[in-house]
Each structure stands twice: as C-alpha cells, then as structure tokens.
Amino acid sequence: MQKAVHRAVRELQAGEGELTVPAVAARAGVTPSTIYRRWGTLSQLLSDVALEKLRPETAPVDTGSLKGDLILWLEQYVEEMASAPGRAMIRDILRETLPGNASQCSAFTYGQIEHIHARALDRGELPPPAELLLERVIAPLMYRILFTPAPPTAEEARRLLDEVLTYPLGEGNTDATANK
Amino acid sequence: MQKAVHRAVRELQAGEGELTVPAVAARAGVTPSTIYRRWGTLSQLLSDVALEKLRPETAPVDTGSLKGDLILWLEQYVEEMASAPGRAMIRDILRETLPGNASQCSAFTYGQIEHIHARALDRGELPPPAELLLERVIAPLMYRILFTPAPPTAEEARRLLDEVLTYPLGEGNTDATANK
Numbered sequence: 001m002q003k004a005v006h007r008a009v010r011e012l013q014a015g016e017g018e019l020t021v022p023a024v025a026a027r028a029g030v031t032p033s034t035i036y037r038r039w040g041t042l043s044q045l046l047s048d049v050a051l052e053k054l055r056p057e058t059a060p061v062d063t064g065s066l067k068g069d070l071i072l073w074l075e076q077y078v079e080e081m082a083s084a085p086g087r088a089m090i091r092d093i094l095r096e097t098l099p100g101n102a103s104q105c106s107a108f109t110y111g112q113i114e115h116i117h118a119r120a121l122d123r124g125e126l127p128p129p130a131e132l133l134l135e136r137v138i139a140p141l142m143y144r145i146l147f148t149p150a151p152p153t154a155e156e157a158r159r160l161l162d163e164v165l166t167y168p169l170g171e172g173n174t175d176a177t178a179n180k
Numbered sequence: 181m182q183k184a185v186h187r188a189v190r191e192l193q194a195g196e197g198e199l200t201v202p203a204v205a206a207r208a209g210v211t212p213s214t215i216y217r218r219w220g221t222l223s224q225l226l227s228d229v230a231l232e233k234l235r236p237e238t239a240p241v242d243t244g245s246l247k248g249d250l251i252l253w254l255e256q257y258v259e260e261m262a263s264a265p266g267r268a269m270i271r272d273i274l275r276e277t278l279p280g281n282a283s284q285c286s287a288f289t290y291g292q293i294e295h296i297h298a299r300a301l302d303r304g305e306l307p308p309p310a311e312l313l314l315e316r317v318i319a320p321l322m323y324r325i326l327f328t329p330a331p332p333t334a335e336e337a338r339r340l341l342d343e344v345l346t347y348p349l350g351e352g353n354t355d356a357t358a359n360k
Contacts, residue, residue, distance in 0.1 A: 094274055094326060106327035135340075139323035140315045146274060147286035147322070160315075 004028040005035060009049045040097055047096035050089040056108055059115050066120035066127050067165060073112060074157050078141060082151035109138055128164050136164045184208040185215060189229045220277055227276035230269040236288055239295050246300035246307050247345060253292060254337050258321060262331035289318055308344050316344045
C-alpha cells in the first residue's frame with residue numbers, strides 16, 4: 001500500500017494533476033481515510049516521499065583519493081540539492097508534522113561522508129572529521145538553498161570544501177579529530 | 181485588515197483553537213475569501229506572520245566591543261531561534277508558497293550583523309565580514325535547528341563564533357575582507 005501511495009504522489013508531482021489526498025488516494029486505489037490513518041496529513045506524506053527520493057542508492061564513487069572522492073560526491077550533492085526539484089524535496093521534508101525525516105535526511109548525508117572518511121583512513125590519508133564537513137560545507141550550502149534567492153553553485157561548494165581541506169583544524173575542531 | 185488577520189493567527193497559535201482559514205477569518209472579522217484573495221494559502225499567511233515576529237525591533241546592543249556585541253547578539257539569536265516557538269517560526273517561514281520570506285529572514289540577520297560590523301569599524305576594530313559570520317556561525321546553527329533532533333546550545337554558538345574570531349581568514353575569505 002505504501003509503495004502505491006508513494007508512486008501516486010510522485011506521478012501527480014510529475015504531472016499536471018492537483019496534489020490532494022483524494023487525488024492521491026484515487027490514483028493509488030485506496031480510500032482517503034486509509035491515507036489519513038497512515039500519514040495523518042498531506043504534509044507528512046509529502047515529507048516521507050521526499051525522504052525516500054533522497055535516500056542514497058549507492059556508496060560515493062571511489063576515485064582513489066580523499067579529495068577526489070569529496071569533490072565528486074559534493075558536485076553531485078549540490079547538483080541534486082540546489083536544483084528546483086531538490087529544493088522542493090528539502091522543503092517537503094521540512095514540512096513533516098512528526099519529527100524524524102529532517103534528521104534522517106541529515107543522517108543520509110553524514111553516512112555518505114563517513115563512508116568517504118573510512119575509505120580515506122584505509123588508504124592512510126588523514127581526513128577531516130565528518131562533523132566538520134557537515135558544519136563548514138553542507139550547512140552553508142543548505143542555508144543558501146533555503147534562505148537566499150540564488151542557489152549555490154558547484155564553484156562555491158568547491159571553495160567551502162577547499163577551506164576545510166586547507167585549514168582543517170580550528171580551535172574546537174581538535175577534539176573532534178582526536179575522537180576519530 | 182492585515183493587522184487584524186495577523187493578530188487572529190497569533191491568538192489562535194497561542195490558544196487551543198484549530199488554525200484554519202475559516203477560524204482566522206471569524207476571529208479577524210473578515211470573510212475567508214478575503215484571506216484567500218490576499219494570501220492565497222494558509223501556508224503563506226503563516227509564513228508572513230512568522231516573518232513579522234522575526235523582524236528585529238531594535239539594533240543590537242552596544243557593549244563597547246566587537247566581541248562583546250557579537251556574543252550578546254548571538255546568545256539572544258540562539259535563545260530565540262532554537263526555542264520551540266523559534267523553530268516553529270522558521271519552519272512556518274519556509275512553508276511560504278511565494279518566494280521572498282526566507283530570504284527576508286536571512287536579510288534581517290545579515291542586517292543585524294552588518295550593524296555590529298559598522299560599529300566595530302567606527303571603533304577602529306577589524307571585524308570579520310558579515311558574510312563569513314553567516315557562513316560559519318549562522319548557517320551551522322540553522323542546520324542544527326532544522327535538521328538535527330537536539331537544537332544547538334549557546335555554548336556551541338560561542339564555539340562557532342570563537343573559531344571565526346580566532347581564525348578569521350581562510351582561503352577565499354581574503355577577498356570578502358578586501359571588499360569591506
């Protein structure tokens with residue numbers, strides 16, 4: 001049932017139809033009350049659908065180096081998140097009525113960075129902590145996406161990443177690194 | 181009319197009543213169609229009300245030094261934004277159906293930092309650019325507020341601020357400073 005309802009939402013989002021609970025229900029072959037019982041509100045359903053779209057399907061590509069892995073992954077991240085559909089997905093996730101989806105969204109990002117981090121350690125590289133990349137690279141990009149008229153570019157993402165890789169340790173970051 | 185409608189929303193938010201367009205209209209003494217004509221959707225109305233609540237009423241307090249001004253202002257910013265009502269306001273602002281409120285929200289923050297910045301220059305201090313404070317302090321705090329289960333604390337805000345004040349210039353920030 002969940003799959004059919006999610007698919008109905010994605011189809012209505014892609015098409016011209018109005019996105020309402022009755023329209024989703026009709027397309028999914030269930031009753032509106034089934035949807036209200038399972039999701040509570042349309043906002044929660046849209047948030048759940050957006051979260052599924054953002055779930056990473058594969059591990060970040062192994063380019064052979066920490067810097068290469070981070071640059072490639074970040075380019076794809078910005079391309080996805082700063083696009084009009086990406087921005088809509090993030091806003092949908094934040095519309096959730098029950099907490100959880102927003103932190104799951106952040107956990108997906110953290111998990112991908114941790115994957116790159118672990119691979120770098122295996123190679124004998126010294127990667128900056130994943131927390132620092134979330135704080136110095138992902139957070140400013142997300143702020144730009146949500147709060148400024150012009151979405152960030154790949155160049156800006158690259159500049160933020162370069163700053164972390166060039167000056168990885170500021171006061172207070174030393175502890176985070178020591179914990180790794 | 182706008183004032184009466186905004187007040188009706190704030191009263192319903194503070195009380196037990198259901199927050200619907202008919203309820204807002206009845207309390208404000210207008211018709212629901214008046215509200216739909218002016219705001220389009222309930223989301224847009226809630227976003228507009230939240231933005232008004234976040235509009236700064238006074239300039240940041242002058243404590244006599246850049247660091248003192250920033251610490252005091254940031255403490256108040258975190259106390260307001262990381263509280264349950266603050267988080268709800270930010271989410272309401274991001275629910276807007278017309279763009280503009282989210283960037284206005286960021287412009288309020290930028291304006292307050294710029295005020296502190298200009299005062300520091302008048303004193304002969306060398307403040308970091310407002311853009312850098314948005315990127316290194318405000319953006320990570322907002323990311324924490326929106327995407328993680330535990331809201332940020334005043335200590336974390338202070339740590340982020342200390343990092344900027346201790347190491348104000350990273351690669352790429354030199355230009356921003358030169359523009360000041």
